[in-house]
Amino acid sequence: MTGVESAVERYLKLIGEADEYGAIDLVVGLIDEGVPAEDVLLRVVAAGQRRVGELWAANDWSVAREHGATAVSERAVAAIAGRVRPTPTRGRVTVACADGEYHALPTRMLAEVLRLRGWRVDFLGASVPGPHLITHLHQTGPDVVALGCMIATRLPRAHATIAACRAVGVPVLAGGAAFGPDGRFARLLGADAWAPTADAAADRLAAGLPSFAAGSDGEVHLGDEEYGYLTRHRADVLARVLDLLRESYAPMGGYSERQLEHTAEDLGHIADFLAAALYVHDTSLFTDFVTWTCEVLTARKVPAASVVLGLRLFRDVLADCPRARALLAEGIEAATAARPSGDSPARVT
Amino acid sequence: MRGATGSANAGAARATPGDVAALLDGSDEGIVLCDAGGVVLLANAAAVRMAPEIVPGGPVPSELCPAGSDTVTYGGRVIRVRTEAVGDHRALYLSEVPSLPRRTEFLLEAARRLFASLHPRRCARAAVDLGAEFLCDVAVVVLPPATNRRVEWVRAAAGRPAPEEGVLPLATALQVPGLNDALAGLTHGSGGRQDAGAVPDWLLPDGFGPAGDLLVFPLPGNSVPAGAMALVRRADRPPFDEEALAMARDLASRAGAALSAAMLFREQSAINTILIDGLLPPDLPEVEGMRLGGRLRSSQQAGAVGGDFYDVYLPETGAGHGIESGIVERPPLIILGDVCGKGARAAVLAGQVRQSLRALLLLESRPVRLLQLLNRSLLASPAPNSYVTLILAALREAPGEHVLVDLAVAGHPAPLVLRGDGTVEEVPARGSLLGALKKTVLRPVTVDLAPGEVCLLYSDGITEAFGGPTGREMFGEERLKDALATCRGMPVDALVERLEQISSEWLAGGQQDDRALLAVRAGGQEPATGTTTGATTGATMVWAETTG
Numbered sequence: 001m002t003g004v005e006s007a008v009e010r011y012l013k014l015i016g017e018a019d020e021y022g023a024i025d026l027v028v029g030l031i032d033e034g035v036p037a038e039d040v041l042l043r044v045v046a047a048g049q050r051r052v053g054e055l056w057a058a059n060d061w062s063v064a065r066e067h068g069a070t071a072v073s074e075r076a077v078a079a080i081a082g083r084v085r086p087t088p089t090r091g092r093v094t095v096a097c098a099d100g101e102y103h104a105l106p107t108r109m110l111a112e113v114l115r116l117r118g119w120r121v122d123f124l125g126a127s128v129p130g131p132h133l134i135t136h137l138h139q140t141g142p143d144v145v146a147l148g149c150m151i152a153t154r155l156p157r158a159h160a161t162i163a164a165c166r167a168v169g170v171p172v173l174a175g176g177a178a179f180g181p182d183g184r185f186a187r188l189l190g191a192d193a194w195a196p197t198a199d200a201a202a203d204r205l206a207a208g209l210p211s212f213a214a215g216s217d218g219e220v221h222l223g224d225e226e227y228g229y230l231t232r233h234r235a236d237v238l239a240r241v242l243d244l245l246r247e248s249y250a251p252m253g254g255y256s257e258r259q260l261e262h263t264a265e266d267l268g269h270i271a272d273f274l275a276a277a278l279y280v281h282d283t284s285l286f287t288d289f290v291t292w293t294c295e296v297l298t299a300r301k302v303p304a305a306s307v308v309l310g311l312r313l314f315r316d317v318l319a320d321c322p323r324a325r326a327l328l329a330e331g332i333e334a335a336t337a338a339r340p341s342g343d344s345p346a347r348v349t
Numbered sequence: 350m351r352g353a354t355g356s357a358n359a360g361a362a363r364a365t366p367g368d369v370a371a372l373l374d375g376s377d378e379g380i381v382l383c384d385a386g387g388v389v390l391l392a393n394a395a396a397v398r399m400a401p402e403i404v405p406g407g408p409v410p411s412e413l414c415p416a417g418s419d420t421v422t423y424g425g426r427v428i429r430v431r432t433e434a435v436g437d438h439r440a441l442y443l444s445e446v447p448s449l450p451r452r453t454e455f456l457l458e459a460a461r462r463l464f465a466s467l468h469p470r471r472c473a474r475a476a477v478d479l480g481a482e483f484l485c486d487v488a489v490v491v492l493p494p495a496t497n498r499r500v501e502w503v504r505a506a507a508g509r510p511a512p513e514e515g516v517l518p519l520a521t522a523l524q525v526p527g528l529n530d531a532l533a534g535l536t537h538g539s540g541g542r543q544d545a546g547a548v549p550d551w552l553l554p555d556g557f558g559p560a561g562d563l564l565v566f567p568l569p570g571n572s573v574p575a576g577a578m579a580l581v582r583r584a585d586r587p588p589f590d591e592e593a594l595a596m597a598r599d600l601a602s603r604a605g606a607a608l609s610a611a612m613l614f615r616e617q618s619a620i621n622t623i624l625i626d627g628l629l630p631p632d633l634p635e636v637e638g639m640r641l642g643g644r645l646r647s648s649q650q651a652g653a654v655g656g657d658f659y660d661v662y663l664p665e666t667g668a669g670h671g672i673e674s675g676i677v678e679r680p681p682l683i684i685l686g687d688v689c690g691k692g693a694r695a696a697v698l699a700g701q702v703r704q705s706l707r708a709l710l711l712l713e714s715r716p717v718r719l720l721q722l723l724n725r726s727l728l729a730s731p732a733p734n735s736y737v738t739l740i741l742a743a744l745r746e747a748p749g750e751h752v753l754v755d756l757a758v759a760g761h762p763a764p765l766v767l768r769g770d771g772t773v774e775e776v777p778a779r780g781s782l783l784g785a786l787k788k789t790v791l792r793p794v795t796v797d798l799a800p801g802e803v804c805l806l807y808s809d810g811i812t813e814a815f816g817g818p819t820g821r822e823m824f825g826e827e828r829l830k831d832a833l834a835t836c837r838g839m840p841v842d843a844l845v846e847r848l849e850q851i852s853s854e855w856l857a858g859g860q861q862d863d864r865a866l867l868a869v870r871a872g873g874q875e876p877a878t879g880t881t882t883g884a885t886t887g888a889t890m891v892w893a894e895t896t897g
Binding site: 018020063064065067068070071072074075100102126127137138139140141167168169170208210211212234235238239242258261264265267268 | 461462465466467468469470471474475478510511614615618622817818819820821828831835836837838839840842843844846847850853
């Protein structure tokens with residue numbers, strides 16, 4: 001085990017206890033020992049945060065503990081940034097999270113990596129509304145925007161932001177899990193470039209991006225009538241699914257107000273991922289979400305059958321939406337495949 | 350078809366084959382006659398011009414033989430092909446679809462790029478890019494000289510990836526012939542053409558070679574010039590012709606308009622930034638024995654200010670402190686409030702409230718008395734509707750890492766307290782809003798926070814957010830309390846962020862009000878959450894929380 005790998009274990013333990021000073025001492029100590037700051041960011045902090053996500057998914061860590069760990073990592077990143085201050089030698093880049101995207105830490109780390117590589121960086125933070133971002137672009141005139149998006153349900157809004165940036169002549173590099181493991185949604189939504197990791201993004205930006213890339217690359221087909229219907233009538237669709245669920249799932253009769261609300265929220269996630277899959281015309285976006293949800297629920301001793309039930313009810317309600325129904329059928333298949341697993345497949349020991 | 354070669358009208362003169370050939374050659378449409386095997390029998394001049402490979406006796410190029418009528422690309426030309434049967438033969442009628450004239454393409458691109466950005470340097474980059482792409486080998490924009498007698502320049506060279514930028518002493522820049530006059534907005538009889546032999550080294554990129562032709566134009570602005578532009582062609586290229594000169598003048602006038610708009614925007618947004626600087630929420634300082642966390646979201650889409658505000662007032666330190674200075678000693682103090690209205694007008698009043706308190710705090714430290722004084726000052730304000738709701742909290746350290754919070758609440762939603770066991774209490778402090786009535790009724794309360802316990806101040810933008818699964822429901826105090834209860838053991842930063850996130854998700858992109866959250870947690874070190882287990886996702890629920 002190398003020094004960096006053992007540091008990840010120690011780092012994970014410290015952030016798991018929300019030990020802010022301990023975590024900061026660790027990362028700053030590594031830098032003082034001569035470990036490059038970029039390695040500390042990507043191979044210790046980012047690696048630790050990936051484990052946090054897995055531990056949450058496996059129900060080993062509570063939401064509170066996960067949020068606490070993430071808050072400590074935010075401070076650790078700030079401490080690293082305070083320790084190493086390179087002189088800007090490259091252009092200016094604006095780094096922001098897509099509108100509605102609150103998972104800011106990966107994007108924040110990209111901002112720090114770019115700073116370390118000599119860029120002048122403006123980091124605008126979590127959930128940046130389009131008009132804020134565009135105003136910033138007019139005021140500062142950066143060479144490029146790096147847009148982070150982790151949850152696929154934000155893709156339609158990320159699309160609007162990408163188009164707005166390109167319209168004012170600033171190219172966009174997209175990154176984050178929402179754009180797909182191979183970045184296919186980044187290309188689809190018109191981003192000028194995509195990178196799977198922060199260091200790959202820095203390499204890509206070093207090669208430069210043109211300000212006004214080819215104007216109209218032909219109209220990309222995004223969204224459709226069914227997407228429009230589902231987003232406009234989201235509340236009605238959810239209400240009808242909930243009514244059906246109440247009829248077909250007896251224990252719901254005994255639910256408290258809060259439990260009913262949580263149920264509605266979780267059905268809302270299904271609606272939102274379904275809408276996103278309709279928007280980008282991609283089945284795996286939806287089936288991956290279903291599989292992942294089943295894993296998370298199984299880890300919490302909730303049977304995946306409940307997901308199958310929910311998807312069926314959506315399919316019944318969306319009688320006039322053939323594309324949505326086809327996606328739901330695929331989702332039902334994915335959830336059925338996930339069912340037999342007694343132990344959580346995502347469990348991290 | 351009438352009166353062809355085989356006319357029945359005996360006695361009239363007949364058209365000779367030479368006449369027919371001349372007739373066909375006079376047509377702009379390409380005409381090809383071929384037999385059933387696709388061998389060319391006859392082709393007019395227009396057809397040969399479009400496709401020189403067409404010769405009588407040879408085959409018709411297969412690209413020009415679509416199944417029916419179609420538009421094909423052949424030899425770089427876009428050609429519309431119409432096929433007709435003529436007896437046993439086949440006739441092809443070819444017409445070239447004109448590509449956009451260069452000038453039109455230039456105008457379209459200029460319109461798209463020049464006015465896209467309101468940032469002067471980006472505008473200049475767009476202008477030189479257009480110049481290098483459509484007109485010349487090197488295009489340079491020189492921005493108006495700054496007060497320090499230096500100028501910024503932006504340069505694009507044809508075939509090189511990104512424009513370059515730099516700063517020069519004005520005197521060096523002025524070695525470019527005609528630049529001095531152009532920067533002053535003057536052109537002479539030369540129509541912009543200058544002596545290419547006198548081009549200084551700085552104007553051209555390394556390895557460019559000698560300049561052959563040079564144009565220098567002013568960039569006309571809002572009554573003052575927005576800079577100047579130089580366009581250079583290499584010695585081995587033909588000089589600028591009349592058409593190129595017209596395009597260059599056009600580029601200069603459009604770039605000037607775009608640049609001057611961008612400069613105006615820069616000036617105004619610089620003023621704006623200075624003005625709103627004092628209205629933005631402060632960075633939260635480190636306070637001994639406790640932790641602070643805050644979040645503020647404005648309802649305004651493009652602006653960052655609104656009617657919600659918070660602030661922190663640390664005790665006076667340094668010289669002049671003590672009884673003799675007349676300045677009272679007090680603990681750190683935090684406020685969170687909401688002024689009537691939204692946007693910039695509300696933000697100005699919020700800023701006044703924050704400043705008034707800063708002054709009052711030099712002389713007074715009792716929360717209730719402070720609010721009464723603030724009320725008097727608001728009543729005296731000439732601005733109409735100067736109503737403010739406010740929470741004021743003095744934070745006193747107590748033994749055992751406890752914090753005593755002295756709360757005065759004026760017409761504002763009461764703060765919530767998250768206890769160590771995860772229960773959430775509403776603080777029973779009450780009072781009337783400020784700026785409305787001479788007499789204020791205030792019932793202050795002191796809350797004792799044990800280490801790790803949190804007192805949360807928030808604005809009604811949080812609880813009165815409409816959304817939820819139905820899109821029509823108010824978030825409400827109960828949901829906020831439930832959400833706060835799930836935050837036990839979280840660092841205070843994570844806590845306010847989580848609450849803001851929950852509230853934003855409730856809104857689901859709907860119309861939002863200004864929203865503010867400010868939390869104080871007792872104890873200097875963040876709590877160890879390692880032992881807290883996942884009570885937040887109830888196993889009785891069919892649908893556990895599915896996003897992290």
